[in-house]
Amino acid sequence: MAKTPQNDVSTQPSTGWDVYLRLLSYVRGHWPMFILSFAGFVLYAGSQTAAAKWLEAFIDAVESGNLDQRLWLALAILLIFFVRGLGTLLGNYGFSYVARAVVSRLRCQMFDHLLVLPCSFYQQHTSSELLSKLTYNVEQVTGAATDALKTAVREGLTVLGLFGYMLYLNWKLTLLFVVVAPLIGGVVALASKRLRRLSHGIQNSVGDISASASEAIKGYQVVRVFGGTEAERSRFNKASERNRRQFMKMVVTQSITTPIIQMLVAAVVALLTFIAMSPTLVASMTTGQFIAFISAASLMAKPIRQLTEINSTVQKGIAAAESFFQLFDEEPERNTGSATLKDAKGRVEFRDVSFTYPNSESEALKQVSFQIEPGETVALVGRSGSGKSTLAGLLPRFYDVQQGQILLDDRPLSDYTLESLRNQIALVNQHVVLFEGTIAENIAYGSLSGASEDATRAAADAAMVTEFTERLPEGLNTLIGENGLLLSGGQRQRIAIARAILKDAPLLILDEATSALDTESERFIQTALEHVIQDRSTLVIAHRLSTIERADRILVMEQGVVVEQGSHAELIAQDGSYARLYNMQFNQD
Ligand code: ADP
Numbered sequence: 001m002a003k004t005p006q007n008d009v010s011t012q013p014s015t016g017w018d019v020y021l022r023l024l025s026y027v028r029g030h031w032p033m034f035i036l037s038f039a040g041f042v043l044y045a046g047s048q049t050a051a052a053k054w055l056e057a058f059i060d061a062v063e064s065g066n067l068d069q070r071l072w073l074a075l076a077i078l079l080i081f082f083v084r085g086l087g088t089l090l091g092n093y094g095f096s097y098v099a100r101a102v103v104s105r106l107r108c109q110m111f112d113h114l115l116v117l118p119c120s121f122y123q124q125h126t127s128s129e130l131l132s133k134l135t136y137n138v139e140q141v142t143g144a145a146t147d148a149l150k151t152a153v154r155e156g157l158t159v160l161g162l163f164g165y166m167l168y169l170n171w172k173l174t175l176l177f178v179v180v181a182p183l184i185g186g187v188v189a190l191a192s193k194r195l196r197r198l199s200h201g202i203q204n205s206v207g208d209i210s211a212s213a214s215e216a217i218k219g220y221q222v223v224r225v226f227g228g229t230e231a232e233r234s235r236f237n238k239a240s241e242r243n244r245r246q247f248m249k250m251v252v253t254q255s256i257t258t259p260i261i262q263m264l265v266a267a268v269v270a271l272l273t274f275i276a277m278s279p280t281l282v283a284s285m286t287t288g289q290f291i292a293f294i295s296a297a298s299l300m301a302k303p304i305r306q307l308t309e310i311n312s313t314v315q316k317g318i319a320a321a322e323s324f325f326q327l328f329d330e331e332p333e334r335n336t337g338s339a340t341l342k343d344a345k346g347r348v349e350f351r352d353v354s355f356t357y358p359n360s361e362s363e364a365l366k367q368v369s370f371q372i373e374p375g376e377t378v379a380l381v382g383r384s385g386s387g388k389s390t391l392a393g394l395l396p397r398f399y400d401v402q403q404g405q406i407l408l409d410d411r412p413l414s415d416y417t418l419e420s421l422r423n424q425i426a427l428v429n430q431h432v433v434l435f436e437g438t439i440a441e442n443i444a445y446g447s448l449s450g451a452s453e454d455a456t457r458a459a460a461d462a463a464m465v466t467e468f469t470e471r472l473p474e475g476l477n478t479l480i481g482e483n484g485l486l487l488s489g490g491q492r493q494r495i496a497i498a499r500a501i502l503k504d505a506p507l508l509i510l511d512e513a514t515s516a517l518d519t520e521s522e523r524f525i526q527t528a529l530e531h532v533i534q535d536r537s538t539l540v541i542a543h544r545l546s547t548i549e550r551a552d553r554i555l556v557m558e559q560g561v562v563v564e565q566g567s568h569a570e571l572i573a574q575d576g577s578y579a580r581l582y583n584m585q586f587n588q589d
Contacts, residue, residue: 016192016196016315016318019322020318023141023145026102026106027102030097030101030102033094033098034094034098036090036094037090037091037098038091038094038153040086040087040089040090040091040092040093040094041090041091041150041153041154041157042157043086043087044088044154044157044158045154045157045158046087046161047081047083048084048158048161048299049158049161049162049164049165050076050083051299052162052165052292052295052296052299053165054076055291056288056292057076057288058073058288059287059288059291060287060288061073061288063286063287091150091154092150095146095149095150099142099146099149100146103138103141103142103145107134109328110133110134110324110327110328111134113328113332114130116332116333117330117332118332118333118334118399119393119398119399120359123359126207126211127214128211128215129207129211132206132207132209132210133323133324137203137320137323138320140199140203140316140319141317141320141321141324142317143313143317144314144316144318145317147310148310148314149314151306151307152310152314155302155303155306156303156307158300158303159303159304159307162297162299162300162303163177163300165296166293169285169289169293169296170281170285170289170293173272173275173276173293176271176275177268177297179268180265180268184261184264184265187261187264188261188308191254191308191311192315194253195250195253195311195312195315195316196315196318196319198246198249198250199250199315199316199320200319202243202246202247202250202316203323205239205242205243205246206243208239209236209240209243211239212232213236216232216236250312253312254309254311254312257308257311258305258308258309261308262305265304269294269297269298269301272293272294272297273294276293276294333418334400335417335418335419336414337413337415337416337417337418338415338417339415339416339417339420340420341416341421343506344409344424344507345374345506346372346374346375346408346409346506346507346536347371347372347407347409348395348406348407348507348539349371349372349405349407350369350370350371350405350406351404351405351406352367352368352403352404353365353367353368353369353391353394353401353406354366354368354403354404355390355394355399355401355403357399363560364387365387365390365391365394365560366561367404368391368404368560368562370555373537374506375535375536375537376538376552376553377533377537377538377540377552377553378538378539378552378553378554378555379540379541379542379547379548379551379554379555380392380542380554380557381542381548381554381555381578381581382556382557382558382581383558386557386558386560387559387560387561388557390560391539391557392511392539395408395413395425395507395539396421396427397422400414408424423505424505424507425509426500426504426507426508426509426532426536427500427508427509428499428500428510428511428532429511430541432493434487434492434495436480437479438474438476438477438478438479438480439469439476439478439480439495440453440456442480442499443459443460443465443495443502444456444499444502445499448499448503455502456476457476459499459501462501462531462532463494463495463497463528463531463532464524464525464527464528465491467494467524468491488521489513490524490525493513493525493528494524497525497528497529497531497532500532501531501532504536505536506536507536507537507538508532508537508538508539509538509539509540510529510533510538510540510541511540512529512540512541512543513525513543526544529547542554545585549568551567552567553566553567554566554571554578556577556581563577564576566578
């Protein structure tokens, strides 16, 4: 599924030009440097042509016995090399400067864009696919933008300079080159198309490689216990092999193209030699001109070869840039509301809300209606898959409803700006996400990072975080890793609750952990929850009997429908779905 969009790209009859132009738009702001480096390469190319001209002057001087020109000729060599050196310096530095700036901007823009893409995007793309775009594809663009572009400009200008000089010496003969130009162009175009297609294949396979590796690494326990080692190995090998084969195909394409073009150039030079040496022509040129002409023609072979050689790098870069631009063109989250919400009262109302996931046919929620009055706690219960998380995810607008309305403080959610709406919501997930940093930093995360030490400590106290940090030498300043490996599930949960307490938002979405905790931890979580629920509207996906019993209202969900609503006592008395669920889950004893 994740690969479909990329495959689309490779079948598009894209000329690459729109991609070039779009890439070029990133140079904006760097024009002076760009022009300076271009001028550098003009100097370089000029020095190449001047070398051919020098040869002409040298031979003519020797032939005509004009030996007093030797000082002049010797100094000219120094000048030619000085100019070439200066050109190389300016060109290299300037181009690398601009290219690195462009790449860095592309990378940051991609990351910025990832931060505003809607949830549905993240459901269609794996994290490893996106990571490989950020790392591997960026490298490909870098390659094309730095070395390849430098070679293209430098050698392209050299070819132009030499060609111009040959035209000046003998334009009729030089036109022979024009005859093969379309042939060369044809070969290059054919090769480019194939190279680009292979590049897309390689990008996909790099994504597959990282996906396969990251799953096996993250799930190492399951892999070992369920004997998945062989399957994972074979999957990884296959992805790696596919990558290798695509690369080799690229190398073959490249290796065939270069000699073909070399042969075409050689054929022209051979023909030139043959025609040029005809007695009439030899008579019409000086020996110096004649030798310089043939030298210039042969001098063109090297830059032309280099130009064709960089083609694969350029095509890789274009393919990678295409994949970037495709991502940039993904619509960001819809943020059309203009009202800013501040200090919401926390009155929530669902009015006949129906919702279907973008990639699904069946409705996940059907005509759901209920209210949460300010300060109330509403518990969602129901079997897994009944739509509880879907319902909770609609409040921070991770998805927009298609039918019905959700109101907060009596206005539709879509009236508010996303930022101000989410500012009013605290979220405690079942799977607590902890970031690299200290426990205190994890509590005062994001917009809370300005919170005072006292406030953070108070939140940590209320959420019973200090209960376990007290025993750590660094206390709240203990570092936790990407996965917070040294913490138990219950401790992570408490950190998440502390985060919510510190945020002190009028609206709380709580997805209670299902995992059974020992009675001791259970008691701590209980206390933490009591603190966080206080004085705010809470929507809780409840798994604990104590939470459910304490809720002001319970919504019983079945296949996207709220089948019963009421307090614990009322619902037990009804002896319906809730009573059955209750007996099944909580009353085994
Ligand atoms: P619960 O939280 O009660 O376990 P969910 O809200 O996760 O239930 O799921 C409700 C229904 O929506 C299920 O049928 C599930 O398969 C479907 N669903 C959940 N997430 C997605 C998604 N991202 N894309 C498509 N369908 C989904």
